[in-house]
Amino acid sequence: MLWKRISKLRTVLGVLNRKVPSYGRFKPRHFCSVPPVGQGHTIFALSSGRGKCGVAVIRVSGPASAFCLCQLTRMKQGLPPPRTAVLHSISDPNSGELLDRGLLLWFPGPQSFTGEDCAEFHVHGGPAVISAILQALGSLPGLRPAEAGEFTRRAFQAGKLDLTEVEGLGDLIHAETEAQRRQALRQMAGDLGHLYQTWSHTLTRALAHLEAFIDFSEEENIEDGVLNQVDNFVRQLQMEIHSHLHDNRRGERLRSGVHVVIAGEANAGKSSLLNAICQRPAAIVSPIAGTTRDVVETALDIGGFPVLLSDTAGLRDTHDIIEKEGVRRTRERLEQADLTVALLDVVGLLEASNKLTHLLFSFLEDLNVRQKQQCILVLNKIDLLHKKELNDLHCALKKEEDLPTVCWLSCKTGSGIEEFLRVLRAELEILCGNPLLGMPSLTQARHRSHLHKCLEALGLYEYYKRADMALAAEGLRSALASLGRITGKVGAEEILNLIFRDFCIGK
């Protein structure tokens, strides 16, 4: 069903060309003959999840798809009409035994996901039904089980998807939260690929102008100012890629989850906060300081954003070897944290009210918090304080402008938790961005590394442009190749095409 949903989405998104040449009602019968060898294998696989379920979808793609539809259904009047569900019996091609009754779908290439002829069997999702049909398919000549990702690979090779779209599709399938789904869908629709292609075009143009300058400027008329134009193109591109890279890893965070670490002194109530957020006793809590010794992790969906919440051992000097290791791990976590929830016992604050500021800042410094945006300061156990004491503290903290957002709560009574979650959601939104607004976000470390290489190569251009034109052009060439590696498209002939479109070049 998942596949069907995706295919529906793709159609809605207009990725599939819907102007399909009509095949008439049925395909000619000779299509049902054994396909010629040497056209490549036809592959099949169970495309829905494993285990017992209502409906299972089995997909077939390749030149023998029509043949296997005919073999399994023994349809008298040929193939079903393209892209229309038909209820039909499915039987073993060898014994003729009835295996199941289900829906058949026939997608003649190239208007299919893979660009090849495709067929789908929607059958009842029992393990025996599925294995019987898979066995029947495997017994046909020219068919073999698909390898992991092979359908998508074929779609990529047929030019149906570029690499970023393939990745978007993968992300969509694995999307667990709303925001992830939105981002993946946007990427699958080609937004990110489109952005990279625009850059690629700018770069191709710059390179074409530079190549024209190298190959023709001394014998033909190449207008002055061509090099300035190249410079402008490159500078603009550098700026755009730079700002795209400095998005604080929004897209990648949204894709792989935001690391939120709860840290603070021992017995401040970190595990209680974790349990309060999870709404279940995920971590052991006790009044004894140093209860949590290892990192406790839970994956959560907070307001549509994927969060990997870690509860850590309290930071304190200790001689206990196990607890020491726990503190080391806490520090390690803090290094990688996208967002730190710094937890303090409010009673402790009250006791040190005369050097409050110093205490707070040294605490935050200890937690390795560099920017206030990456941190929420949580003051726990407000139930132990009187109203007046609380008010005094409030007033004292309000004077401090450099403090991160402060939340007052009590894990014990639950007061302030709602407000804390609201603040947390807001921080998450800042960290992940709204996937539907603005430039599409960078979602994969792979993109980041290629873009870095691209920038590096553009730097080479800048470095060599006054000294050695061939080396400068080499910089642009490898920058273009790096961009091409993101979408999987590297063009060479198009550079010459551009040269000849833009310049008058004689014999």
Place this chain on the structure above:
Amino acid sequence: MLPRRFCHCHRARLQFLSTRLIGQNVSGDQYDVIVVGGGHAGTEAAAAAARGGAQTLLVTQKLSTIGTLSCNPSFGGIGKGHLVREVDALDGLCGRLCDQTGIHFKVLNRSKGPAVWGLRAQVDRLLYRSAMQREVCATALLNVREASVEDLMVEDPDASRPGLARVTGVRLGDGAIVLGRAVILTTGTFLSGSLKFGTSSVPGGRLGEAPSVGLSLSLSELGFTKGRLKTGTPPRIRKESVNFDKLEVHHGDERPVPFSFMNAEVAIEPSQQLLCHLTYTTPGVEDVVRDTLAANDHVQQDTKGPRSLHLAVRPSRAQYRYCPSIESKVLRFPGRAHQVWLEPEGLNSELIYPQGLSMTMPVEAQVALLRHIPGLEAADIAAAGYGVQYDYLDPRQLHPTLETRKVQGLFMAGQINGTTGYEEAAAQGIVAGINAFLHTRSLPPFTISRTEGYIGVLIDDLTSLGVTEPYRMFTSRAEFRTILRPDNADQRLTERAYHQTGCISGARVVTARHIASRLSEGISLLKSLCLSSYRWKQLLPEVGISQERSGHMR
């Protein structure tokens, strides 16, 4: 002008040539390699095969046209200079002959980095031709015969290799059959060639020379896919009618860089080099082109795209991208001043070659057009410009050795494969010649990859992508441009070709090895020189030395 040793032996060589020609009209002659055509591809192919040790016959319609520069009197340029250097590294002829007969040497792109330097030379048309003829005559095992080739002789293929047939020789115009184990076709524009003047067209491969029609037919019969391409040449102008006073003067380099790795310097005294002049078209030129469009078939077809004799190889583009004629240039890019280079044709020549003015309009219109170009107001046309249409064979029918996939032992090189330019032709010629020789000895083929040379780029592009317009070399076609430099062509190719082909002379490889050892000496000397960044900065204050890794010894 010429090195004395050549003048000294010229007469003896001619005698030698005529003695070898006598007694060869007997049918049933047997050769290892037969080369059809005596242009840039043909001469390189024949000489390479003979160098290897193949009994070689070069068949040409006219002995006197061997080594003719049919179009521009120059060699090299950006990308093309790389090809000449690589041909020279494979012991080819054209680089050495240019050094002997050049009259104006210039390295283009001096300021853009050594990888894209374009070695270029104007050569004396007549001197080059006679030098080439002497060179061909002087090559041992290389015989020459004046005849037209009408048909290819084929037999059943050698079953152990791919192919539908095997070539066994050629049938000449007089019916005589010459047997050969390999045949190289380098027919240039002669395959069903036709010359275009205004609206009229005359069969011919070059002005005053008959086309090769029989051969074109026999290639069709063998099932080769053909297409039609065209090119053009500008009118030649009498020198005394040109007013050079107002024009931009271009001198040759003060220290000419020779093409050949064998030469330390070129033959001409640097100060004796002839001048080139640069002028530009004016709006009047555009008017003449537009007014005479109706009388200009060639250009009208231009806008309809190249026509193919047979099925188009690929969907043809509307136009060639290289603006082959002044007509196409002003039509595609109106309102611009287009460059016209006035190039000398030779030391004693009375002609000027106006590079950039290739045209096919009627002669009267050509005269009218020249009136609108500064310096050429009173220009007197000695020979009118014209267009040539000719058959080419889809080069995707070739192996990377330039042997055809269909017919074993049949090789193609030069314009017949859809290229343009002397250098591209010579480069293919030498590869075809070497491989034809290896074929006759049943030795493994010799190919050059894209990573090793522009020749590799050229042949790989041709044999894997085919052509839709005349293929010309550019440095932008080479992916490995920064290492495929003109200065290291010998280091890339000579040693390997020497070991794998035997078509390289001993003197050549000795020179290459000498250069290699000097290079490695130089490199180790540089490596032994190790100073801190600070010291380098002191010694070379004008060089920007990066501070980043200061302290490191470099």
